[in-house]
Each structure stands twice: as C-alpha cells, then as structure tokens.
Amino acid sequence: MKKFEQFLKEHLPTSKSIHPTYEQALQNMLLAGGKRFRPALMLGVVDAINPLMLDSARHAAYAVELLHTYSLIHDDLPAMDDSPLRRGNPTLHIVFDEVTAILVGDALNTYSFEVLSNAPFSDTTRVQLIRELASNGGLNGMVLGQAIDCYFENQALKVEDIRVLHTNKTAKLIAASLKMGAIIVGREDLGETLYDFGIKLGLLFQIQDDILDVTQTSEEAGKLTNNDEDKNSFVTILGLEESMRQANELADELTQEMNSFDENLQSKLSSLLTKYINRHK
Numbered sequence: 001m002k003k004f005e006q007f008l009k010e011h012l013p014t015s016k017s018i019h020p021t022y023e024q025a026l027q028n029m030l031l032a033g034g035k036r037f038r039p040a041l042m043l044g045v046v047d048a049i050n051p052l053m054l055d056s057a058r059h060a061a062y063a064v065e066l067l068h069t070y071s072l073i074h075d076d077l078p079a080m081d082d083s084p085l086r087r088g089n090p091t092l093h094i095v096f097d098e099v100t101a102i103l104v105g106d107a108l109n110t111y112s113f114e115v116l117s118n119a120p121f122s123d124t125t126r127v128q129l130i131r132e133l134a135s136n137g138g139l140n141g142m143v144l145g146q147a148i149d150c151y152f153e154n155q156a157l158k159v160e161d162i163r164v165l166h167t168n169k170t171a172k173l174i175a176a177s178l179k180m181g182a183i184i185v186g187r188e189d190l191g192e193t194l195y196d197f198g199i200k201l202g203l204l205f206q207i208q209d210d211i212l213d214v215t216q217t218s219e220e221a222g223k224l225t226n227n228d229e230d231k232n233s234f235v236t237i238l239g240l241e242e243s244m245r246q247a248n249e250l251a252d253e254l255t256q257e258m259n260s261f262d263e264n265l266q267s268k269l270s271s272l273l274t275k276y277i278n279r280h281k
Contacts, residue, residue, distance in 0.1 A: 001036055001039075001040055001043075003054075003058070004036060004039055004040075004043065004058055004061060004062075005036070007058045007062060008030060008062060008065065009031070011062060011115075012026075012027045012030060012031070013026045013027065013030075013066075013107065013108065013111050014026075021096055021100065022100070022103075022104075025092060025095075025096050025100050025101075025104045026104055026107060026108070028089075028092060028095065028104075029069050029072065029073055029086070029087070029092060029104075030065070030066075030069055032086070032087040032088070032089045033087055033088075034065075034069075034087050036065060037174070037205075037276065038061075038064045038065065038068055038173060038174060038177040039058075039061035039062070039064055039065050039177070040061075040272050041174065041177045041178050041181065041198070041269075041272065042057065042060060042061045042064060042177045042178065042180050042181040042184075043057055043058070043061050043181070044181070044268040044269050044271075044272050045178055045181025045182055045184075045185070045194065045265065045268070045269075046181050046184055046185055047268050048262075048264040048265040048267070048268040048269070049181075049182075049185040049187060049190075049264065049265070050185040053184055053185060056119065056120045056121060056184070057181070057184050059115060059116070059118070059119035059120065060116060060119055060121075060129055060180055060184060061177075062115055063112040063113070063115040063116040063119070063129075063133060064112070064133065064173070064176075064177050064180070066108045066109075066111055066112035066115060067108070067109060067112040067133060067137050067173070068173060069108055070104075070105040070106070070107075070108035070109040070112070071105075071137075071142055071146070071173075072086055073091070073092050073101055073104060073105040073108070074101075074102070074105040074146075075146065076091040076092070076093065076101075077093055077098065077101060077102065078093065078098060080146070080150060092104060112133065113130060113133070113134070116129050116130050116133065117130065121184065125183060125184065128183050129180055129183055129184070132176050132179055132180050132183065133176060133180065135176075136172040136173055136175065136176035137172075137173055137176070140168075141168055141172040141173065141176075142168060142169055142170075142172060142173050144168045144169075145165055145166065145167070145168030145169025145170065145172075146169055148164070148165045148168070148169070149165055149169055149231065149232065152165075152232055153230050153231060153232075154230050155232075156232065156236075156237060157232045157237070159237060159238065161232075162232050162233075162234065162237060163203065165232060166202070166203060166206040166234075167199060167202070167203065169206075170202045170203070170205060170206040170209075171198065171199045171200075171201070171202025171203050171205070171206070172199070172202065173202070174198045174199075174201055174202035174205060175194075175195045175196070175197075175198025175199045175201070175202060176195070176198070177198065178191075178194035178195060178197065178198040178201075179191040179192070179194050179195040179198065181194070182194055197254070197257055197258075200250060200253065200254055200257075201254055201273070201277075203250065204247060204250040204251060204254060204277065205276070206234070207234045207243055207246060207247045207250070207280070208247055208279055208280040210233040210234045210235045210236075210243060211234075211235060211240065211243055211244060211247060211280045212279075212280065213233065213235065214235055214240060215240075234246070244280065247280045251277045251278060251280075254273075254277055255277060258270055258273060
C-alpha cells in the first residue's frame with residue numbers, strides 16, 4: 001500500500017481559487033491517513049489476477065477512498081454523529097467550520113467520479129466501475145444506510161433491520177471495492193462471489209467497530225468512542241457478549257470462504273484480511 005499512499009499524495013485534489021482554506025480542507029482528511037481498507041481490497045484482487053494492471057487500478061482505488069472519505073466527513077458533522085475526532089485528528093468542522101466540512105464532503109463525492117471517468121480503462125470498464133461505485137455509495141447504498149441510522153436514532157430496531165441498516169451503510173462499499181477489482185481484470189463472474197463475500201465482511205467490520213466503540217479509548221481508536229448509546233449498534237441491541245459471539249461466528253465463516261478461493265487470490269486477500277477479521281479479539 002506504500003505505492004497507493006504515494007499515488008494519493010501525488011493526486012490530491014486541488015483548487016485554483018481565492019478561498020484561503022478550501023484547498024487545505026480538501027486535502028486535510030486524505031492526508032490524515034486511515035486504514036485504506038477498501039482500496040487495499042480492490043488492489044489485492046487486481047494483484048492476484050493481473051498485477052500488470054495495478055498502476056491503472058490505483059485510479060479506481062483512489063476514487064473509492066475519495067468517496068469513503070467524504071462519507072466520514074459528513075458522518076462526523078453536528079447534524080449526524082457530532083464527532084470531534086477522526087483518524088486521530090480533529091474533524092473538519094472543528095478545524096475549519098461546518099459549512100466548509102459540508103462543501104468539502106460534497107466536493108470529494110463528485111471528485112471521486114471525475115477521477116473514475118478519467119481512469120486509464122476502456123469506456124466500458126469505466127462505465128461499469130462508475131455504476132458500481134454510485135449504486136453502492138449512493139441512494140440505494142451507503143446514503144440510505146446513513147438515512148436509516150439517523151432517522152431511527154433513539155429508537156431500537158429489530159436485529160434484522162439493523163443488518164439492513166449496516167449492509168447499506170458499511171458493507172456495500174466494502175463489497176463494491178472487491179467487485180470493482182474483478183471488473184478491472186475482466187472477471188465479472190468472480191465479481192458476484194466477491195461482492196457476496198464483501199457484504200459479510202462489511203457486516204463483520206461493523207460489528208467489530210461497535211465492539212471496539214465500547215472496549216477502546218478514543219486515543220486507541222483514533223475517533224470518539226462510547227458515542228453509540230443512542231444509535232442502533234449491534235452492541236446496543238445485542239449486548240457485548242452476543243456481539244462477540246456473532247463476530248466470532250462470522251469471522252470463522254469468512255475465513256472458510258477465503259480458504260476456498262484460488263491460491264493467488266487467497267494469498268493476496270488473507271495477508272490483508274487475517275488481522276482485520278480477528279481485530280475484535
């Protein structure tokens with residue numbers, strides 16, 4: 001991922017304007033680091049099947065990271081989670097102001113699709129990638145999940161509805177990242193398998209986040225913890241013990257599925273996923 005980090009720094013969004021802080025604000029969250037989990041998944045698939053396409057694939061991985069970063073900026077806003085900390089740094093609305101944070105989120109959202117539209121793929125591949133990112137990150141994906149999350153704050157949902165919430169809010173963008181890797185290398189048949197795997201992975205990721213929210217300090221997590229009491233988190237509804245049980249069960253299932261992949265794909269994904277699959281333990 002060192003090459004991806006270098007790529008990101010070389011392609012930071014820029015603006016030629018009279019605004020004194022807009023460009024700095026555009027770059028602030030991207031330079032703050034993060035797990036780069038979604039880009040790593042996409043690049044892992046490409047590396048396993050056709051490593052010669054890695055340079056081109058970094059454009060698509062960057063687009064996913066841009067969209068993900070926009071979602072974090074908006075998620076931290078006072079109208080949503082009202083969080084002062086993200087990736088170990090003050091959030092954008094704290095560093096600058098709420099208006100700037102909203103507009104930077106808007107800018108990174110649309111810029112992600114500009115990056116994809118200029119990526120060095122065939123027109124057909126570009127359209128497929130844009131469609132995949134839009135459908136999973138937009139009105140029937142991540143944004144829908146955020147809407148459900150915010151609307152039902154302070155209202156306990158059924159467990160099956162919480163799964164719907166987090167399938168949209170968290171899992172679909174993770175699943176899309178894997179599928180986009182398959183699209184890049186021309187393996188649409190593999191894409192559906194990876195997408196289904198990614199939905200389960202995304203749900204595990206969310207259960208783990210909910211567990212870590214009550215077991216880690218803000219300094220350890222790099223963001224405000226113990227902040228989900230009013231939210232429909234798995235821990236809030238199921239309790240910590242049952243959430244741990246379900247996380248362990250899902251982690252075992254994902255490990256078995258990953259071990260069924262072909263040798264190259266298994267190798268590339270397991271080196272990335274093993275620590276994440278077990279990070280709640």
